[in-house]
Amino acid sequence: MMTILDKIRGRTRVVISENERALHLVNGELQGILEPGVHSLKNGRGTLVVERHSMAVPEFRSGYEKALFDKLPDVVEKHLTVVRTRSAEVAVVDRDGRVHKVLGPDERLVLWTDTGPWTWELIDTQDQPELTQKLLRRLGDAKQTQQFEIVRVSEGSVALLFVDGVLTRTLQAGVYAFWKAGRSLTQKLIDLKRQSLDVTGQEVLTLDRVTIRINLSAEFRVVDPVKAAQEVKDFTDTLHRALQMVFRKQLGALKLDQILERKGEVNAEATARIKSDMAAIGVEIHDIVLKDVILPGEMREILNKVVTAEKEAEANVIRRREETNATRSLLNTAKVMAENPVMLRLKELEALESIAGKVDRLTVHNGTGGLMNDLVRLRDDSAA
Known part of the structure; x- marks a missing residue:
């Protein structure tokens, strides 16, 4: 009966469930928001329009949003919650105590009030550019990280934070987060x-016009990160070029033999100069080593021949010295024997003993008696 009566009266029966809300228009004119229940709405000649909204989507989105706010402010206040941010502001919007969304500067969010409860916190990013660790964890867990930038600094390092190209802070080891809020954030x-x-394979022309290649190694540490970042574009590249130029100048003023003989002294001179230059940009040099001096192939052959000749000459000198010492020793022995016939005879017996140990049979023609008589005679002669 109700349906027939509605048709006679030019009305339509609309049912709105608990998880719905609806906008309704008659003759193109916005009438209001329908709450859960049965509604009998005027529908003359089919001019009724009903726009249903599911409460599963808490954000209000409609092509009639502006008309609703302009014509029916009381309806808006009853059914909708509006969150706005100004320039340099962000808003952390919570739904029933949990993060729902983070609004950036100059943004607006319209929510169905009945899907709440809704709360939000407005943050002035000029006064509070950095997030607290508690808020960082909350937003990270909710995967709402679009409005801020995370800076991670490992142990033994620092990070220089630049805002719109201006150095604003030096960050020690840890995790930091900063609101973007229309700013350009970079870190180094x-x-x-x-x-x-x-520095490997650096070619140098020596004073005697020999082209050599050298390998260098330097140990360094940044002691003033602000200077190292601002004084030069890249302090590592600056050190690399300084090593090249200083050693090229130092070694180019020496002959090859001097380089090979005074490698340690050259290192000391170069290290002192580079230390002074790098200290001006906040870099401390600990040690510089000229590790290798690599010669051209033909030069290596020549030097090998020179070294071989020098070693052979040294060996000949040593050999002659030993021969002279041996001859002098023999001469002294001969003098002793000439003055002492018994000693000479003993040497003969030692020689005879040595020979006897190397042969199977030894024949003594004078007999052992004759041998002993000779020994006694030598003793008597010596006593006389």
Whole structure:
């Protein structure tokens, strides 16, 4: 009966469930928001329009939003919650105590009030550019990280934070987060630990016009990260070029023999100069080593021949010295024997003993008696 009566009266029966809300228009004119229940709405000649909204989607989105706010402010206040941010502001919007969304500067969010309860916190990013660790964890767990930038600094390093190209802060080891809020945030990580830099295959023309290649190694540490970042574009590249130029100048003023003989002295001179230059940009040099001097192939052959000749000459000198010492020793022995016939005879017996040990049979023609008589005679002669 109700349906027939509605048709006679030019009305339509609309049912709105608990998880719905609806906008309704008659003759193109917005009438209001329908709450859960049965509604009998005027529908002359089919001019009724009903726009249903599911409460599963808490954000209000409709092409009639502006008309609703302009014509029916009381209805808006009853059914909708509006969150706005100004320039340089962000808003952390919570739904029933849990993070729902983070609004950036100059944004607006319209929510169905009945899907709440809704609360929010407005943050002035000019006064509070950095997030607290508690808020960082909350937003990270909710995967709402679009409005801020995380800076991670490892142990033994620092990070220089630049806002719109201006250095604003030096960050020690840890995790930091900063609101973007229309600003350009960049950071530069600088390692403060001791590092090494190798310069390999550097060609140098010596004073005697020999082209050599050298390998260098330097150990350094950044002691003033602000200077290292601002004084030069890249302090590592600056150190690399300084090593090249200083050693090229130092070694180019020496002959090859001097380079090979005074390698340690050259290192000391070069190290002193480079230390002074790098200290001006906040870099401390610990050690510089000229590791290798690589000669051209033909030069290596020549030097090998020179070294071989020198070693042979030294060997000949040693050999002659030993021969002279041996001859002098024999001469002294001969003098002793000439003055002492018994000693000479004993040497003969030693020689005879040595020979006897190397042969199977030894024949003594004078007999053992004759041998003993000779010994007695030698003794008597010596006593006389």
